[in-house]
Amino acid sequence: MSLTRRQFLAAAAGVGGAALTGGVLADQVWPLLGREDLVPGRTPELVLPRQAWTTTPDRLTFAAVGDTGTGGRQAVAVATRMAQGYEENPYGLVTHLGDICYYGRIENRFEDVFLRPYGPLIEAGVDVELAIGNHDGEVYFSDARLDEIETELRLLGTPARYYRTSHGPVDFFYLDSSTPGLFGPGATDQVDWLDDALATSTSQWKVVCLHHPPYSSGRHGSTPGAEEKLVPVLERHAVDLVLAGHDHNYERTVPLDGITYVVSGGGAKLTPVRPSRITAAAASVLQYLHVEVDGDRLTARCIRPDGGLVDRFTLRAREGR
Amino acid sequence: MSTRFRPARAVREGAAALYGLAALAVVVAPALIIGSTATGGGVAPSWQALDLLAVSAVLGLGYGVVCFRRLRRQSTETRSRPNAWIAAAHALVALALLSSLLLAVVLHELGSLQAPLAGQEWTLLALWGGVQLVAIVAAEAVERGVFRWLVRPERRAQAAPPDGAATVGDRDQRRT
Numbered sequence: 001m002s003l004t005r006r007q008f009l010a011a012a013a014g015v016g017g018a019a020l021t022g023g024v025l026a027d028q029v030w031p032l033l034g035r036e037d038l039v040p041g042r043t044p045e046l047v048l049p050r051q052a053w054t055t056t057p058d059r060l061t062f063a064a065v066g067d068t069g070t071g072g073r074q075a076v077a078v079a080t081r082m083a084q085g086y087e088e089n090p091y092g093l094v095t096h097l098g099d100i101c102y103y104g105r106i107e108n109r110f111e112d113v114f115l116r117p118y119g120p121l122i123e124a125g126v127d128v129e130l131a132i133g134n135h136d137g138e139v140y141f142s143d144a145r146l147d148e149i150e151t152e153l154r155l156l157g158t159p160a161r162y163y164r165t166s167h168g169p170v171d172f173f174y175l176d177s178s179t180p181g182l183f184g185p186g187a188t189d190q191v192d193w194l195d196d197a198l199a200t201s202t203s204q205w206k207v208v209c210l211h212h213p214p215y216s217s218g219r220h221g222s223t224p225g226a227e228e229k230l231v232p233v234l235e236r237h238a239v240d241l242v243l244a245g246h247d248h249n250y251e252r253t254v255p256l257d258g259i260t261y262v263v264s265g266g267g268a269k270l271t272p273v274r275p276s277r278i279t280a281a282a283a284s285v286l287q288y289l290h291v292e293v294d295g296d297r298l299t300a301r302c303i304r305p306d307g308g309l310v311d312r313f314t315l316r317a318r319e320g321r
Numbered sequence: 322m323s324t325r326f327r328p329a330r331a332v333r334e335g336a337a338a339l340y341g342l343a344a345l346a347v348v349v350a351p352a353l354i355i356g357s358t359a360t361g362g363g364v365a366p367s368w369q370a371l372d373l374l375a376v377s378a379v380l381g382l383g384y385g386v387v388c389f390r391r392l393r394r395q396s397t398e399t400r401s402r403p404n405a406w407i408a409a410a411h412a413l414v415a416l417a418l419l420s421s422l423l424l425a426v427v428l429h430e431l432g433s434l435q436a437p438l439a440g441q442e443w444t445l446l447a448l449w450g451g452v453q454l455v456a457i458v459a460a461e462a463v464e465r466g467v468f469r470w471l472v473r474p475e476r477r478a479q480a481a482p483p484d485g486a487a488t489v490g491d492r493d494q495r496r497t
Contacts, residue, residue: 036429
């Protein structure tokens, strides 16, 4: 069978188009559909008992989650599981590890990304404390980005860009790791502040929360400069736990000089994680961290939206605390 | 009715059926990817989560059947067979690209409308189905456009008189 000139041209264009389309789909579009969380999620309909948690000087239960800002089905699935986790074991605090809003500005999307998914927890009176993420103002500042962050802090009632709170036996230290050069040679204000704040902390447990992980085996990896600038301060003051997001997965390191580093960034999206030599547990899953502190014992469980347990670990308080 | 087995015809019909299945597959691909990502990430499978897949499956199945029947019919005509398959291949490429790309773009651009979309489930399903229908219509337009372009020389030749025969214009000129 011989082809006419037109048939030959059309067939060649078809083969070229198929190859190009296959490449675009396999490299860009299908991974994007899998990686992002674009389909709107149904509003959770749980009604939770108000302020059902118990916090005492030696007991605290809290949840840690990051990178939740899609408002999509996966984000709502995680938020719904967090609400169900509250039903089973109530907590009064969510430490949000940054990136509360994707795909637009927080003023326009606050209901979509926060009030609607987390409605049951907000109605129950749960407090949310935020560590600012790069999508909460992007890495490079402009007046518009600063406005964005200020708006976010106002909406959440967060006191400052970096701050300290105390709940029961735990002191939390929130950093704004989106600040340009936080881990670079120039900007030391925040690290100096952390140094002073940790030095004056007398609580049994010290937990540092920030968006960019000092150590990570995920897609973004360990944050450059953090090991040199931040980690020595954390080690000097014997911090117990560092919670971070940014990489959309779960990872827990083995204790590094007594400090356990956790990435809990599976609040809505997924990216792969490849365990490294410092990894104790890792999974590319949607998840949040449910943490119970009881005296000198801290127990954390990483929970998937279907209720499955990804990881469980226990820390003991440092000697002398 | 002849009961004799015709291998060439069976191959042609099998190929048309495979094409129909391919059309179905590229239409349901986005819903499958989104569903499998969520399930793999730890979201419990549920009937409710299959809504997008159901919409895509209905559209993809309908279009797949249309493609199968058309290709089966066109494949019986020896002269138009290559044209039909080349046009169908172009349509499949367009369908594969648009059914996924349009959804990604539209869902991303409508990020600020999530609350109303999530509040009324049918609006989300209508949006999803509507976007995929646009992709199917575009693929159909590509198929018809390419097919017409390919058969145009044949049709011109058919419209022209046989060699040596006088055209209407020639006859008119002779009359004058």
